[in-house]
Amino acid sequence: MMMLLWRIIALLLITSGRTNACPSLCTCPSWSTVVCNGGTVASVMASLPSTTTSITIQNTNANTLSQTDFDTVNIPNLWYFKLTNSLAQTIKDNTFGKFSQMRNLNLTSNQLRNIEKDAFNGLGILQELDLRNNEIQNIGEIFLPLRSLKRLYLQANRIITIPSGSFLSQSNLMSLILDQNEIQSYDSLTFQGLTSLSYLSLRKCELNAISNDLLGALHAIKTLDLGNNAIFTLPRAEDWRRNAPSLSVLILDHNQIxxxxxxxxxxxxxxxxxxxxxxxxxxxxxxxxxxxxxxxxxxxxxxxxxxxxxxxxxxxxxxxxxxxxxxxxxxxxxxxxxxxxxxxxxxxxxxxxxxxxxxxxxxxxxxxxxxxxxxxxxxxxxxxxxxxxxxxxxxxxxxxxxDCNIISFNRPLAGIILDIAEKWGLQNAEDFSLQFSDQNRQQYITERNRKDIQNGNVLTLTSSPAKTAQNLYTKLKEGKADERLDALKMLSNLAGDSTFAIEFITKDGLKIIKQFVIDGKHHGEPLSYILKSFVALMEHSVVSWDTIEPEFTKKVCDCVLSQKTGVSCQLPSLEILESVILHSTQLSKHSAIESNISPEKIHPHLQNPDLQKNSLALLNALFMKAAPEKKKKIGDSIHARGFRNTIMTAAVEEWAFMWNHADNITATSVLSGSRSVGTEMGHQLYCLQTLMLNMHETKMNSPVNPHDTSVQKQIESLRNTAFDLDTEANQPGSRKSNLYRKLGFQDQSNPAQDFVNNTPPGALALDNIHYFALKHQENYVKVVLENSSRADEHDCPFIQASIMLTKTLCEILNIGQPPQDDGNTFYPMFFSHDKPFEEFFCICIQLLNKTWREMRASTEDFHKVLGVVKEQINRALDIQPTSFEAFRLRLNQLTYADIMKLWDQERKNKEEWESQAQPIVELRDMIRPDIMKLIKQQRLNYLMEGARFAKYNPKGRTKDRSWYWRLSPNHKAFHFSECGENDKPSLDQLNNKLQVSEIKSLLVGKDCPHVREKNKAKSNYNSGLAFAIQPNTDNAECYCFIAKDEKEFDMWTDGINVLLSNEMTSNQMNQDLEMLLSMEIKIRLLDTEGITIPKEPPPIPPEPDNYDFAYQVL
Structure with a gap:
């Protein structure tokens, strides 16, 4: 009992924790990526979330970077830092010492001149340093601490001399770019220590010779780019062979040789x-x-x-x-x-x-x-x-x-080819065909696809598909090794064309390809062409995947598993196995692959950037087609820590590439490279996520067994944990029922029945609740006790809320639905935990409780709260959070008030967008005249009500005098007379009259005579509220007015303009017109709720040929 009391006291003291907001002047695509524009480095870094892994700061005015800029920073996992377009000129010693996990440091396009010797201390695992487009003249020993550096960019600086030993500690450096510097001197020790350097670029560095001092330190060099210099002689061949024995690419363009x-x-x-x-x-x-x-x-x-x-x-x-x-x-x-x-x-x-x-x-x-x-x-x-x-x-x-004999293309292709052959003296025209010349579109022209030819397409005359297929088949069967290799290479390029593929398959070409694989005599490059050709030929669906022999499948499996095969062979091999599983109807072929390929054997390939997508696709195929018991084993393998970490790395880096693509971040693991948003890798991650979550489908659709002892024990543990009950002894039935009621069970006598009556989510809901109570006991107790302490009308029934929330989460994640062909939305956080759905539920049930409290909801508001929670979850998922903590932080930002603001803004945006649609514009134009009539009538009614004004004449204010003006009901005259400050005389009491027909014009602002006099006398009233009525009689004085506020000014000037048949020009008129038009449009469009209004009206169909249908008897 004492423990329960302490928990209640603790509950009352709970306050919402502070969340890390995105720093000002920054955007945060997620809680791990921040991009800032302006401010100081220190102020930005001090306010970053601790989950940040990537930070970009640009356009800052800091001229020095030092350790003090990062004193208050607590970002243990920062791996990417970029500072660009700043005024920074100096980097002090130990500036980046706190970021021991940094992999990529980008300092491009600043004004750096002085980098102190120990500036990069502490960056022992840094792999990429980008210092391009600065003012650096001397590099000295600044790179000595960077022993893991692999890529170094120094182009577009002012480096003149590279001292000896500058790169002594860079034994891992693979790429060094020094383009666009003015390097005038270096010696034999300049590049000493670069034992792994394979790429060196010295373009546009004013070099006039290639000395042995340069070549002497480049024993591992494979690519040397010396273009855009002034080199006029080259070293002897023996010097090249001795100093650069591995050189394979030599670029010497734009020199003076x-x-x-x-x-x-x-x-x-x-x-x-x-x-x-x-x-x-x-x-x-x-x-x-x-x-x-x-x-x-x-x-x-x-x-x-x-x-x-x-x-x-x-x-x-x-x-x-x-x-x-x-x-x-x-x-x-x-x-x-x-x-x-x-x-x-x-x-x-x-x-x-x-x-x-x-x-x-x-x-x-x-x-x-x-x-x-x-x-x-x-x-x-x-x-x-x-x-x-x-x-x-x-x-x-x-x-x-x-000869001016232009060939007409309005004839059959055979005739066109015959004309071309005759013109060029070619025999056997039937052996030729036309083909697109584009290297990426090597497609034969046929009668079926000739419609795809567009003006400007270049076509080539080449051997016909039949002849080419026969030549390739002959070379593959009888040719020498070199001829066979060339034939295989050409086959891999042409196999994607359906016309050629049919010809080649008809000549038993596919059979010989399969035999090459079964024989096992081809390896390396020839085997890669064989497998690529097979994949391309099978994609045309001419041959069924059921015809694949077990021997062929076994050899392909060996290609996947062998470490000696190479990536070029493993890629198509993985694709072949995936296709066999997905497209073969014979289960025996699936078993043959499953017996050789397991998730554990695929795991090493998932760590290879080149093989990862195909490996994941094969894993998904095995997962999708497996029997239920095998699915369980595959799921267990995927959830193993090592396997899960590999997938998590893939998911996070695919996500990171999406957000950092514009910054050209070089990622060195799974998803680096030229991928774009929504790539095939993203689709495969989405498929794996879907298949993993679908493992919950069975429980979601299964009611619990109320008589199952394990179910009863789970429910009892929920009660005991929530209310600190250690034993069942001496617990009366009424006491139990009361506790079950506080937990939110509908059936207190048989609580398990709640998970029977609510299916789906059935047993899945009970599992989620039990997991929450077991793994997050403190939060579970807090939620239950908070609800127990509320008044009955504001009580949130925890069990019912959990059941409905579980169902909502299943709907959000589409549990039970197979992966869609065009799906590519994945959430990296689901790969970070062995119980991802349960963890997802635990965060969301706490969110539901928080939102219930913010909305001050009652039981009748249950579905409304659930709708808000669903919106909060969907919006938090929009950033594809990389971790459950990032998801939690995002949810904390999306309060009920924030959701209401977002909904209101989206409604306004929708209305604004719809108002631009052509049908709406036409409707507005149609009803505008009626609205204008309404506004005019309202202005005249306002004038009929009348108003009291301070009395003015053309010379200025008449002291302590006021008059009252009204419009007559027939709108033909103004009635007016002097009055007291609080008088509101009737029309009969106004003795003076001004006929509307006697008004010449309306004057406003500085055109009014009393305003001109005011300027001379420097009076203090607002000339913007002045107006005057000018009679049409000669020498008559104007009637001068000053409105008390802008509304009165607009109403009176509009009314007088209406009487004079002038246009109303006031701001009030525009506001009233827009408001009334919008209201009228909304009323008229009530029946179209939920229907998307097109920007353009649908076209009117043509008239029928006749109207005889009007006489048909129906």
Whole structure:
């Protein structure tokens, strides 16, 4: 009993806790992300919620950053900090020492000049530092504390010298960008310590040579960008090989290189070489040497001569080459000898005047050829017959001799292709077809889709789908390894076209693809093309997923599970398994996958950013199609702590990417990359959330068994916990019934019956209440006792409220509904707990109790309170809270008063929007004349009531004199006479008369004669309330008035204007017109409540051909 007393006393002392509001000058998309504009760094940081993980501050006037700016900050999990567009010039020592968990520090676009040596102390796990667009001149040893740094951006500063040892501690640095500085000196020790550096960019740094001091420290470099400098000579090949043995991409565009030495790149591991925008004039036969380059760019030089077999020594690996915008008048017939694998060749705008018949005969793999913008006037016969796989051929902008025979496209495609073939001398026109030239739209033109051709589309003539399918099939079956690889690559590009896919499948192409997988002889790149092609071919639904052999499925499972397979093979493998589960009707195929693939085996792939989406899709497919007992096991696996943490990381970072996309935050885990809001990853997280919550569907639709001892024990524990009862002994029945009544049971004699009669939510409601009492006992007792202490009429029945709330939460979360194809709304907090729905309920039941108290509700208001609570929950979910604490904080902000304000504002916004709809505008115009008549009549009625004015004449105020004016009932004359201060004379007592017909005009404001006199005398009355009636008789004085307030002024001037047939111009008239129009519109639209009014009226249908139906007998 004493314990109960103490709980009641504690309850009475409870006050609502203070919540962390979003700081002024800031916006808070959630309680973990804050974006601020203006203010000081210290003031912003001091008011941040402790849940903040990401903060952006811009346009602040702080010129120094120091430790004191963060003294009062308590943000233990801050991982992203951005300060931009500020006046900051200095960063003091230990400024960021409190943020040991920070991963990303962005200080772009400030005025930083001085960064003290220990400024970054304490940031031991920082991975990205962005200092671009500042005024930094000296970097010294400022980076020494940043031992985990992976990416460093220093472009667009004023760095002149990089001292020795500047990067000694950056052994983990992978990317360093120093573009747009004026680096004049560095030595052999400048880049010492960068043992992991794979990307270095020194664009536009005024470099004139590539010294061995630079190369000597770049043993791990893979990409080196030295474009936009003044380099005119290159190191010898042996220097490159010795100092940068792993270099694969070398970018040297926009330099001053005039020639290449003999064997300039011999033996290098280069895959891409960019020499565009230099001053090369000749390409000799031995310039490159054996170097196996894949991509060579020689565009925008001054090349006038290309030697015979100029590229033969490079090796056969070259796939892409551009020589565009040079001055090559002619090419030797064997200029491209040896480039057997070349797929793309750009010779545009080179002033080429002539091509040889055998110019491209050895380029059997060429897919893209650009000869546009040259000076060709004809194409030699037979030059195109070597192009077996050409996809895009550009010939525009030459000096062709046209025969003016324009092909008409208003005929069948077969006839069009025949005309083109005859024009270009091509045999067997049936072996050709038209195709879109866009690389992202490699689709064959057919009679079905030719309507999709638009003006400006470029089409290419290529091999027909049937011929291409046959050629690929032959190469796959009989070709050599290199031919088979090229065929597989081309197949993966074309398999998405339905016309080609049908032809290839008809020739048993799918069968050979499956056999490749079953045989297990292909690995790496070839296997990835095989699996991608299979996925694309199956998407056309030509072949049923039921035809997939168990051996094929087993091999695909092995691809998923093998660590040696690689991402490029695992991605399509995961997609194949997902499709088998979702689309196959044979349960045996599901079992074959389930026996090999379990959630525990999928878990490692969920930690890989490249595989995560497909892995989650496969997990969802297994979850969705599993039998009930297997669903339970999958659910248990997902709720395991390690698995749940992985999913939680995915959900939080997908959410963070959505809010921080504009800031270009580089996320390094699950959902980093070029994803946009509403991506496929978001859809998969939504599906998983839905499937997890649907695990409650069975209990939601099941009533409890009143005779079940476990149910009885749960209900008894609710009573005992709430009222501090340790034993059942000596508890009379009336006492129990009274306690059950206080708990809010409707059936006090058999409380379990409440969970039988209210199904759904049935047993789910009891589980939620029991969880609340067990896991949040203090809050449970507080809610129950608070309700027990209220008067009966204001009592909130806890059990009934919990039952109805559970049902409402099921409706909000769509429990029992399968995932929708277009759904992508997920809530990261549901992945943060092993009992997410129960925790959700615990927060919401406390919200219901709080809202009940704020509304001072009674039992009759139950459904109204529930409606407000539902609105509060929905609005709190709008921010997709990342944690239950963030959800709780958001709910605390949404009080009942706030909801009422929001509803009122939304109603006003809706009315304003609807008022702009064309039907409403037309309705307003239609009823406006009637409203104007009403206002005019009201103004005349006001004048008939009359008013007392201080008496004025054109010279000014007549001292201590007043007069009273009225309009006659027939509106033909004003009656007036002098009166006392408190008099209100009748019409008969007003002896003087002014006929309306004798009024010439109405004067207002400064046009009134008594106002002009007032200005001379500097009187103190308001000229804005002055008006005067000017008679139409000669030399007659004006009748002058000063209204007592603006309303009287508006009413009298409007009334007089009505009498004179003038327009009413007062503000009061506009207000009255808008008010009356709005009220009339609302009254007329009462029957359209809930119907969306279109912006434009629906079109009037055309008249029928005849009106004979009028005579039909119905």
């Amino acid at each position: 005039t020639e290449l030495k003999s064997q300039q790149f011999l033996g290098m591991t280069l895959r891409k070489l960019d020499l565009s925008f230099n001053r090369l004039s000749r390409i000799s036969v031995d310039n490159f040497g054996q170097c196996n380059i894949d991509d060579l760019d020689l565009s925008d030089n001054s090349i006038i001569q290309v030697a015979s077999r100029a590229f033969a020594s490079m090796g056969p690996r070259l796939r892409t080459m551009s020589m565009a915008r040079n001055s090559i008048l002619s090419l030797p017939e064997d200029a491209f000898y040896g480039l057997y694998l070349l797929q793309s060749l750009n010779l545009s705008s080179c002033s080429i005047t002539k091509l040889h018949p055998g110019q491209f005969h050895n380029l059997n793999q060429l897919h893209f050829l650009d000869l546009s913008g040259n000076k060709l006037n004809n194409v030699p016969n037979g030059i195109l017959q070597s192009f077996q796989f050409i996809h895009r051929l550009y010939l525009e902008g030459n000096q062709w001799k046209c």
